[in-house]
Amino acid sequence: MSILYIVLPLAVVLAVIAVSAFCWAVRRGQFDDLDSPAWRMLDDDDTTRG
């Protein structure tokens, strides 16, 4: 069972990675506007991004 010494810290590290990914997304403003992007992805003709 000594594998626990590796697996347990690994689980914690995974959790830290997940939380940091979420924080990164929040800081980039990905959760600020929850309505528009859902529609924006349906626009398929041209792109307006510069």
Add this chain to the structure above:
Amino acid sequence: MPATLDPTRADPASCPAPTADTVCAHCGLPVPRGLIEPGADQQFCCNGCRTVHRLIRDNGLASFYNLRDHAAASVKPAQVTGRRYDEFADPKFVDLYCRDAPNGLKTVDFVLEGVHCAACLWLIERLPRIAAGVIEARLALGASTARITWDPAAVTLPQIARTLDSLGYPPHPLRDRAGQDVRTREDRRYMILTAIAGACAGNAMLLAFALYAGMFGGIEEEFRQLFRWVSVFIGVVSLAVPGRVFFRGAWAAIRARTPNLDLPIALALGAGGVAGVVNVAVGRGEIYFDSLTVLVFLLLIGRWVQHRQQRRAADAVELLFSLTPSCARRVEPDGQVRETPIEAIEEGDVVEVRPGDAAPADGRVVEGASCVRQSLLTGESRPVEVGPGEPLFAGTINLQSVLRVRVSRTGRDTRVGRLMQLVEQGARDKAPIVRLTDRIGGWFVMTVIAFATVTFAAWATRGVGLAVDHAVALLIVACPCALGMTTPLAMAIAIGRAARRDILIKGGDVLERLARPGVIVLDKTGTITAGRTRLVHWFGDASLQTTVAAVERGCSHHIARACVEAFEDAWNHDPVEADAVAAHPEGGVSATVGGRRIKIGSPRWVEASEGAAPWLDDARKVCDDESLTLVLVAVDGAVQAGMAFGDAIRDDAADAVARLRRDGWEVTVLSGDDPALTAAAAARVGIDPAQSRGAQTPEDKLGRINAMTRDGGHVVMVGDGVNDAAALAAASVGIAVHGGAEASLAAADVYLDQPGLMPIVDLVETARRAMRLIRRNLAVSLAYNALAVGLAAAGLITPLAAAILMPLSSFTLLAMTLGAPSPETRHVDPLHRPAPGRGARGHRG
């Protein structure tokens, strides 16, 4: 008896329903019969729609219409203002609202009118294809705000603004971009804290499962300690990072010596955390990190939800601010009129004030004569005549013809500006209240500490270690976490439900103050009444209405405008033309319609030549009683009809007052208008005239509200004007009604984005429901706590029991809060909805 006429409700017989096959090619609304063009393959309901339609087609963006049909959104006619937006190029404007972006580009945030669905999103984000030089346009659909990035070398901001305007989305600069940014940062912080708390709670739970399994099935001591150490690590992170919110709140409560609910929560978290760390370090005893981390997570979710709802209301109010005009028309030395930001207006400038506009600064009229409405400033309901040399105050609205004004005072020095300083005083005077849950928090801490001491003392004879364990267990399970979580949720739900009915509530404690009846003080002009001249009664031959509209269409007098507004629908469906329209300064207008000679004007002027009608005495009496202005209509020499104009009482005012009184509220009136008029208006909505006070200055109003709250009273002030703003800020709850001044909006705790007083009844009902729910939650939560404290004192609480009992109580309360019956939606008359372009914006519902 006169037939009471509501201009918004046209008689169905007099205006035939439009046929279903003629709908506007742009907005899809029925085209009035008078505007149908025979032979054209596309029909439009107004010129705005026609222009927008052509622009969209010419730019190859016609798929807008397909998209819009899929989105099945409610539509409204395009509102194209045709303004020039010159002030957007003013250096002052650029300073205030524009920011530099990389590569020499610039960005600005606009609030757009008329945004309603996903097709608008599509169209606005295609702006770079329509206006060369625009690099990017990003629209946030929920907030109707667009961030535009453009190349100043290729295009100017007024050009961009004109393009947006011609698409039917008049742009306004987002006033408080800094405030918006602060709220966004706050939102993000809450989200991150909640995420960390959630991750900690989940992992602590997993470890706890292993430990509980080990407790029953056996576990090697080595691994038990490993699990416990990792639990401590996770638990400490959870308490130190997201849990800091509660410790900080508790610390603030101690420093301010006012209890709050954070205090017992922080006590439980602190005691549990310290005991857990010590127990793991010494290798014995219980740890409670599974319960503590879940606790932090659930509490934060509750707070985050409440924060989000309040933010939504604050944003909606902010958007309304941005929509109030921020430009003035300055007359340049060369005689040209230029649009300039209000901030750039200086003493000595000459500004032009057009009909319908508000004066941007205090000054004296140098050219023109007109009628102005001062009701927002003074509460006077009757328009005031102004001519050259007479003073004009910022915020008064020009009703009739163009005025030129030499500015004498601007900004904070104007009369409005000085009233705003009074508002700050009102806000300082406001009596603080201790919220129900906070009062309970203080009581909780005392009781729990007492119980813990007793428990410790009782068990101390059996060993200090055991006694500490039991006392700590008691501190943890007695934490009012379920209450701490569901109270903000209940508030958030109530605020959200209110927002769906266009009632914007800025803070949760408003609900608590409104749940208990007290005194409601109503302003008269603009609150009990609509605050503008409109047709109240029609006497005589109703078939003359379209004729009257035809004659008055060509006039700029404010009574003429009220006529046109009242009969516009009837005229659109049966358009007639008036010839030889001539205004007579003695008091009327004459014209020929269909060969008949028409005279419309004051009784003295019309009757002088045309003789009397049998209902005239009745009409005079009604107008005297209600202090209305009588206007007569004569056809071919005989008086055939009469109209009474005035500031009419809102349709729902009497009903709303009656319902509030039935609920136990005392309703009084405080107005800046003439005492006799105030008393008459009070009597008509069912308030004892002795309870009304007229001729109140803004200072008087503030003083009276202060006196009432000082006596321990619980005072709700309802108003619309700048003159009410200080009183709104000082009252226990200030409610600003629809159409009010910006100042009242800023000072009030609640804004009704729907005309009428009925929303107040709704609001009080919502508040009562929310508080009933909170009190019921409180009872259940106390029952759980009593049970838990009993078990803990008896030494029966193990970490497992705590881990089951605490979430169980939280989920019971959660189910009670979310499952609480929602009040049936009150029927809202679609005709009484706010004008298109308002209301639907800013708050999704």
